Amino acid sequence: MKKKIKKYNTKNLLKQLQQKEQEINQLKELLQQKDSEIEKLSTISQSVTQNLGNIDEILSMIVKITSELLNTKICSIMLVDEKKQELVIKATQSLDEMYKNKPNIKIGQSISGLAVKEFRPVAVLDVTKDPRYAYPEIAKKLGLVSMLAVPMFFQNKVIGVLNVYTSEEHMFTQSEINVLQMISNQAALAIGTNNLVEEIAKTKEELETRKLVDRAKGILMKRGFTEEEAHRFLQKKSMDTRKPIKEIANAIILSEEIQEILSEEIEE
Secondary structure, three states: OHHHHHHHHHHHHHHHHHHHHHHHHHHHHHHHHHHHHHHHHHHHHHHHHHOOOOHHHHHHHHHHHHHHHHOOOEEEEEEEEOOOOEEEEEEEOOOOHHHHOOOOEEOOOHHHHHHHHHOOOEEEOOOOOOOOOOOHHHHHHHOOOOEEEEEEEEOOEEEEEEEEEOOOOOOOOHHHHHHHHHHHHHHHHHHHHHHHHHHHHHHHHHHHHHHHHHHHHHHHHHOOOOHHHHHHHHHHHHHHHOOOHHHHHHHHHHHHHHHHHHHHHHHO
C-alpha cells in the first residue's frame, strides 16, 4: 500500500512540475513580448523627439512599428480635416492602392469616424459583417477582418485616429488597446507639436514681412506716394513679377540703401 501511494505521489509531482514548467515558459514569452513592446515604444518616443519637423517620416515609422508590434495586416493614421469634417489617410504601411485611395470618412461615420466622435477606442470582430463599417467590399478584397480604432488626443482635442486591421478574427485585449492608445498619444504629440512649430514659424514670417513692407512703404512715401498708393504699388509689383511681396519690399529697401551709399561717396 505504501509503495502504491509513493508511486502515485511521484506521478502527481511530475505532473505538477510539467505544469510549472509550462507556466514558466508562458511567463518567459510574456516577458519577451513586454520587452519587445517597451523597445518599440521607446523607438517611437525617440523618433518623435529627434525628428520633429519631419512629420511624414515619423508617422511612416509609427505605422510600420505598430503593425509589427501587434502583428496586424494594416495599420493607418487618419487625421481630421477641420473644414470638411472628414478623416483623411495620412500614413499607412500598406502597399495596397485600393486601401490607400479609399474615400475619406466623415466624422461619426464608419468605425474610425465613430472613435473620433465618441472619444473612445472602438473594436470590431469582423468589419465585413458589421453594418457600421463603411467599406466592407474593400475589406473583403483585401482580406481584412478584425479592426481596432483608437482616437488621437492632443491638448484635450481629437486630431485623428490610429487604426489596425487583422487578417483573422481577433478579440483585442485591454492590454493591446492600452498599447495602441499609448502609440496614438505619441503620434498625436508629434503632429500637434509639429503644427505648433509651423504656426510659430508662420507668425514669425508674417511679422518679418510686415516690417519689410512698412519700411518699403515709408521709402515710397518719401518719394511722393500716399500710404495707400505705396501699398497698391507693392501689391501690383508682386502680382506682375509673381514674386512674394516680401521680395519686392526687400528690393526697394536694398535700392534705397545703395542710393544712400552712392550719395555718401559722391559727397566725399
